[in-house]
Amino acid sequence: MTSFRVRRPGARIDFEKPLSFSFDGQPYSGFAGDTLASALLANGVRMLARSFKYGRPRGIVGSGPEEPNALMQIETGAHTIPNLKATQVELYDGLTARRTTGYPTLEFDLKSIGGVFARFMPAGFYYKTFQNQKLWPKFEHIIRQAAGYGSAPAEPDPETYDHSHRHAQVLVVGGGASGLLAALAAGRAGLKVVLLDEQKECGGWLLSSPYSIIGGKAADAWLKIVIGELQSMPNVEVLTRTSAFALHDMNLVLAVEQLQDHLPLAERAVNRPRQRLHRIRAESVVLATGAIERPLVFGNNDVPGIMTASALTTYLNRYGVAVGKRVLLHTSNDHVYQGACDLIRAGCEVVLADARARVNPAWEKRARAAGVDLRLGYGISFARGGREVNGAQLVKLDAGQNVVTGTGPSIDCDALGSSGGLSPTVHLYCHDGGRPHWDEEKLAFVVPATGRAKSRIYCVGAVTGEFGLQQALEQTQRTIGDLLASLGKPTDTTSAVDVRTDEPQTVPPRRIFRIPDGKREGHGKKAFVDFQNDVSAADIHLAVRENYRSIEHIKRYTALGFGTDQGKLSNVNGFAIAADARGVSIPEVGTTTYRPAYSPVTFGTLAGLHADETFEPRRYSAMHACHVARGAEFEPVGQWLRPWYFPLPGEDMHAAVRRECLAARRGVGIMDASTLGKIDLRGKDVREFLGRVYANDWAKLAPGKCRYGLMLDENGMVMDDGVTACITDDHFVMTTTTGGAARVLSWLEKWHQTEWPDLDVYMTSVTDHWATAAIVGPKSREVLAKVCAGIDLSSSAFKFMDWREGTVAGIPARVFRISFSGELAFEVNVDANYGHYVWEALMDAGGEFGITPYGTETMHVLRAEKGFIIVGQDTDGSMTPLDLDMAWAVSMKKPFSFIGKRSFARSDTAGPNRKQLVGLLTEDPEIVLAEGAQIIERADTAPPVPMLGHVTSSYYSPELKRSIALAVVRDGINRRSEEGRKAGRNVLYAHAGGKAHKVRLVSPVFVDPKGERQNV
Amino acid sequence: MFVFFCPHCGENREEEEFGYGGEAFIPRPSAPETLDDDAWGDYLFMRKNPKGWHWEMWSHNTGCRKFFVVKRNTATNAIAGSWTLSDGRKAYDAEGGAT
């Protein structure tokens, strides 16, 4: 507990506003402006995690999205959020945080005991151990629990999320010095500008650097002026707490805005979303995403209290927290010098070990003058300490080679910061295919300073490798000048800003990533590269020794960069160590692929309001309320919710379906058929068009007549079916399957537009315009007669497959005499607005005949009893009309070669032994086979067992008082023929529920094989 | 996510309004019965799948419901332009029908 609060100029802490919070059940306090991380550090909490593989104590390493260790479970119950980085959680009063690692407890982690696991868990442990996949299930639970990480909420998310679509002329990502300057220039030029910054206020590193001077002004004052001007411009929008996490084709940037996460739960507005997804389409994108400091890799570099040097400086200057009293800094570059001076000014003792023997004279002078104890040409061999750092052993480094030339002093410290250089945040630039290039002088993967002009993506500041403040601002001015010039805008709007700073000119860093300890890799103290996944330098060497070459493979073998921090700290070190281990250059190793999302995004935000019913809208027929009132059970069919069956009190589904089936067969039933797709076709060539898209002939279908049609794809396979009615010579109404309506319309439109634009055909979907009630059964005519006017319903005047226009219950109606049950049946179509009324009128009219509403289940039984197919259930895209024994629905005489016809003659389609539709009867009439049951030759299921087909539909038939099934079986039509029966080829087995059931192949038409009932 | 210019609507619109319509300019043989199985199989199944420029159809599903032609680079997702079917055919032929 050596950390202490300090008051710093420009710090973002309000010491007048104390806040209380809890961590792992312990109460703590912080101040407004703190992050959870800064508040924990101020309270002296060092160890707050256990590592993934070895259970080693871990503390806070970073100060932003790069944080690998401090993963927190925030809040409880339905509001709980797992794995938030403490460095990004704004502190609020009453915040509750829990650790996510450490098993069974943080203080005592099973994995840490004597390195029990450590010895056995080298890189590739999981691959090597669980190659035998049978072992995995046994160990998965233990390993996952021991590995830790947060828990997903178990309750439904009580919060809402929304989406916002934006269009910007210039989108600036990143509100640091360069991003602010870019937005200012574009804003002054009158462009519509959106500026995003992931933190709660703009400023970036300037917020951690109060002594920086821009144009003679202190950083804090400069920020106030620039942000003030931006906010005053009506054409500029500044979105803070907004993290751009993806850049897609054509400059579509996705960003998530945190609207309420920083507020105490009780203060969050229930009518306001928690987060908002911005989908921003930008004419030009300016990436000012900055850079993140990476640590140096040395022994025991994971002991709590060791962090990046910039994180130490940020906690000091921005949050007013000195992490330690005696600070040891270790660097290979210039970036830590200002921070070292700041720490001294805050009252710390500072030792700065620079790996370079000769350093920037300007910085050396300033540091020594401030009182920094400079040790040049030294590296840290290893750090000391268990649960917190207490010192480090230095070694003397060779001035040229990265080798140890001698021992060095042992330094006591209570905080340690290291800097291995800056790694530009190139992620967004790379999301749509860009690759960063390695700059050997700056030791960084950078994006081109010219950006990607063709895509209008511009890059400014540290992301391009301009790490000095003044150089970054000058480069920003040049680049934005180019952007404005390309739009014909005056370019003097940026040069008006004075960007001179008092920073010394930067000198090159030393090319060092892994500090040598004089030992062979793997023989010294563990030196971590990726903290979250416990990947050490030795692991990467091991992967290379085991012959992994591609960095993508090394990544997957070691888990380098796989954590929620996505390698923001570890990747460059990992690539460099892999390069050294392989003896090649860093560009030869390259980088892994940068993919969205840059930082984790919750599913709720991605879904926005497109959840539940607004994700997949539920469709209800106009008669829906009638069915609800009658106690129907419903089932979803595509987007539709259809009545499934109508149980009476005390009835189960089986009893209800039995009653409904018998009513339709013996008396009268009624079904809502509104959901069938309906397409209205008009034009003088519709008849010709139908002939081309259906297998059957439409030339002679007269007005007042209907016909069933099979629609094929060009491969000759059945893709849809339905009844089409001729209204007049140039007007037809087609029905499609419920699920196929949209697909069929698109299909027809495609053929019309791409192949036959000369045909005079107009198509409109009218599915929702009509409500349809099917009255089914021997008494259906009597029911209809009571309410129908203007139609002669006699069997001689209104034949099967006729349609007539009249009124039903006084409402204009089209009545089709068609049947999907094999019974006498009429389908009444009325304007959907009258659907409810007409259904009730038909129910009233049918009362005296015992009219029985039925749902989809009974419909299926009735149609299966007749062998009527359901496209998509009894067919699967590989069935021709001939396979379905439906040659009667194909006209080979039509002059035009209809879609699919030629394919009948393809060798495969015309070949023998195809799967064909048959009926199946089980030997035991009580057994209802499972749909999908495989059809096999013998009861004996010792392999190999050739599979001849499968059951497609299976029901209990109340009419036949036994089970029935439809199936597709190889050579099924021959098997069930007279000859097949004589040869005994019609007896097979259906394998279901672990048993082989003897079945007989029969005609699929089980009821009324001659089709007499529908004609009465 | 692309933005397409629909030549029928005269508008730039988001990809979610459109549906992919497959490779463009695969005319249906006028006399299918005269083709042998190989030639018919080519028409049915064989597609170019280039890495580079590709002429393809898109349909403006939630807009005008018209098909149109897009020349898109499958490697970079750059879009060279979009045309009505007939204008696209002319542009395609002017390139010698090559990818």
Ligand SMILES: [Zn+2]
């Ligand atoms: Zn359009």
